[in-house]
Amino acid sequence: MIIAERKPVNEIVEMVKDAKRVLVLGCRGCVSVCSAGGEREVELLSSLIRLGKQKQGQKAEVIGATLVRQCDKEYVDEIDQWQGRYDAIVSMACGVGVNFIANLRPNDQVFPAVNTTSFGGSAEQGVWSEQCAGCGDCVLHLTGGLCPVARCAKSLMNGPCGGSVEGRCEIHQEVPCIWQFIHERLNRFERRQDLERVAPIRDWRSAGHGGPRKTVRDDLTV
Amino acid sequence: MAFTPDIQVFCCHYTSQQALAEGPEGLAADGFPANATINRLVCGGKLKVSSLLAAFEQGADGVCVIGCRPDECHNLMGSQRAARRVLAVKKALEELEVEPERVAMFHLERGFHPEFVRVTQEMNEKLQQLGPSPFKGEKR
Structure with missing residues (x-):
């Protein structure tokens, strides 16, 4: 699977500093398996973005959602259901997902929430190691x-x-x-x-x- | 005027059993801070990172997690799992440049023990020193 890990929260909060409404978008593919960008991580990051904004004295509306995959057009098109409800998308998918959203949605700002690190597997619980380049x-x-x-x-x-x-x-x-x-x-x-x-x-x-x-x-x- | 922190206490069924049997008046008589709210869990292993973050979002100045001693957990690994989740929240607070001491894990003997009250008092004192949560946007 593709291995990823979340970027520091402050970096992500800085990316969306001008957005009052943020759509945090997870992926049920690889990043869900390596616990970087699945449903649970979307819930946590949504909370952390709200806290980061609160700390800066700003209010932000954060929607958390997860797509089946972000590397297929038909799933990325599901973003239409939140149209008009966000100023920026924070994608928790690997870099492929972020690119796909940028390719397919020319008018949406999309930011990466994770660093895509390698192709690997789970060596033991909570540990992933690179196996393929x-x-x-x-x-x-x-x-x-x-x-x-x-x-x-x-x-x-x-x-x-x-x-x-x-x-x-x-x-x-x-x-x-x-x-x-x-x-x-x-x-x-x-x-x-x-x-x-x-x-x-x-x-x-x-x-x-x-x-x-x-x-x-x-x-x-x- | 002294600051009164909002403390959310998450504790497992077993460590809080006797404390809750005392009832609110009994706990108050023992010195349990009136500004601390007990959230009881079936086991520390059920504690979610998102619940701890939600407590801060909802206005807590600090969060205190109380579980069994690591080698005495009724469900074997529950309190160890809770401790790891507390560490995850500490790390997240650090990333947001907020004092990680605002969340703390305590491993106590099961049943009512003066230590249950003592650790909440300790937390109360620490939070009074730290001041209001930066997430509240209040002056510190």
């Missing part, structure tokens, strides 16, 4: 299912580097050396030779270095 050219079939792009601090394609000590990364003791894990896993399956293959220099255009990426499925377009 979305680089557009997966090498997981060669690396035992473990991603060196996202999980090696240097995104090495031929690790480990000289800084790996007893399976730990040199940037921090808490960070496992993913290349150590990759070697151990491939050894377990007797597939060390996968790493001996000479690979061409990586083409990073698929990772966004070639401009914004777009996926088109002819079988689905209408």
Whole structure:
């Protein structure tokens, strides 16, 4: 899922300083699962914005609502039901949601309530860790299912580097050396030779270095 | 004129059981502040961050949460969960540049205990020093 975390409240209050009516809009997708922008977080942020405004001696009307997703036009169109009742939208979705609202609603001001941090999973309750960099050219079939792009601090394609000590990364003791894990896993399956293959220099255009990426499925377009 | 803070006390069924059995007059006789309002929960684990924030929105100058001792909670983890939610509110108050001391968690033995009254008195004194909640927009 896409992992996000709420921005500091003061930053958000500053964004909407000129708005008397604010629509705080959550998303039931990824940000709901990682507890950054679902219904519960909308309730809390609405309260915090009201408190922030109260502290500045201002009154604000804050509506809290949550869409099924903010990355599909049909769901973003549901914002029509609050038309005329807000001066600004604070989106608690990932950056995709904020962009979609900006794309689809040229006359609405939209502000981000979260920082979109990574693609990851829940390592344990309350902890999320990055697992994928979305680089557009997966090498997981060669690396035992473990991603060196996202999980090696240097995104090495031929690790480990000289800084790996007893399976730990040199940037921090808490960070496992993913290349150590990759070697151990491939050894377990007797597939060390996968790493001996000479690979061409990586083409990073698929990772966004070639401009914004777009996926088109002819079988689905209408 | 001395400032009288509005204190909202959130406490679990078990820690407040004997205190509530005293009744309002009994509690007052024991020194429980008249400006403190008890909000009873079935368990500290049911406490919501949004309820604590709502208390501030509705005019509380401070919020006091009382739960079982961490290793003696009737429902095992309830008071630990409440403590984490209190920490979340402290953090939110700090973000809004408001004194985090306006919300506090106390872990007490179950049943009536003079400490139940004592911690609310402590909270009362602390809030008198801090003055009115900045969310009220009053002069401090």
